[in-house]
Amino acid sequence: MTAILPPEVLKKSASVLELLKAAGLMVVTAESCTGGLVAGSLTAHSGSSAAVTGGFVTYSNAMKQATLGVPAEMLERWGAVSEQVAQAMAEGALARAPGAGIAVSLTGVAGPDGGSETKPVGLVWFGLQQADRPPFTQKQIFDGNRTEVRAQAVLHALKLIQDSIRV
Template structure:
């Protein structure tokens, strides 16, 4: 998937802000499949502000890589506020050199949605060391590509808000 110029421009803005603040970011992604990390590392010199990223598409990977408790996944489901927050926390725990984490978990479609959790539903969480994490729920319109691109843009905006 090729990200729109507006998303790549937002990633550039995030990198400039992170570098100016001497902060580093780590991503924990599910439905975006690494696109946030990809947008950030698309920029030359991004290693100054990007620690790395986790693509934890399956529940097993969320547990193994990020320490998301199985009980939480069973109770709330992967697409939930609780899991997004746990992903953000786990990413920061796993990346000692990161200061900010952003997590994304959602249903990009075209399948997988339900009445309770429709296609386009995405949960985000952002966390900066020493601060309380915050989560946001968004509903995005369009097909899989549009949902994922909008999710990347929103995640970048959340990171910028923590700088």
Template sequence: MSAAHAGFSELSVLAAAERTLTRLRQVDGHVVTAESCTGGLVAAMLTHFSGSSDVTEGGFVTYSNTMKQKVLGVPAKILEKHGAVSAQTVEKMAEGALEASPLATVSVAISGIAGPDGGSAEKPVGLVWFATAMKNGAVISDKQVFSGSREDVRAQAALHAFELILQRLG
């Protein structure tokens, strides 16, 4: 876990969401989310604020592999070879969300193991993969391992997602 995530709270996640909305407005951007382990938390934090619809296109909650394939176009071979919690999967999720949202200029995708069960030696509880994609730009993936309860992991993942969007927007 990075030092940036120490001492997070719902208020810090909401503050990060608000900063993201402000930056999206400054650059005339529009965001779409593709979430698995966060279950729509990033989209919920964005839409917490009145007027967020001017820069928030929407979000996809694709918890199952079937939904990742059917809704976001993640190839079955990627899921079979790398698993749902992998750079390859979140990259395809980010691309799929962007393609499904014609007005979106940036997407963020999240897939991880929030716990308390489901971890392994290779993929421990707290492992979360992220990807951001930009219209006409590169897809960038990022891996974090968070600690704490299921709720802690999900909140830290949401906070990190906002940090990644802000980095991409400059």
């Protein structure tokens, strides 16, 4: 999944894009371990500007702080791969994206390096924020190599957006 998105990701993103359009919602992404792949999957389709306002790729802690307003103290206490940071990323993205009605964030350990006993390779925290709803976070642990973990994370983020629209 480095240059070309797998068919299942493109199919899911097309479906989510149509749901966003039908709901009159604009989405913004805040991505770390996926490096912009969620936004890329949505914008792979013609007409995506009707439902995608943009995305933040905040791979480093410094970028999370500078562009999304994630507090340094939070990063120091909980680490970048945490529920708290995923929530702060989603909140920060929604606050900084004009016209966005929903934000999704992802922060995780895609591997093959960087894992630990408490934060293994494959761990991804997701955040979802909508203006009229309480914040939502979720943890998933995916199996596979770096490409597979990232693809699964993208699919899960798209599912979270889809589910939040259908509620």
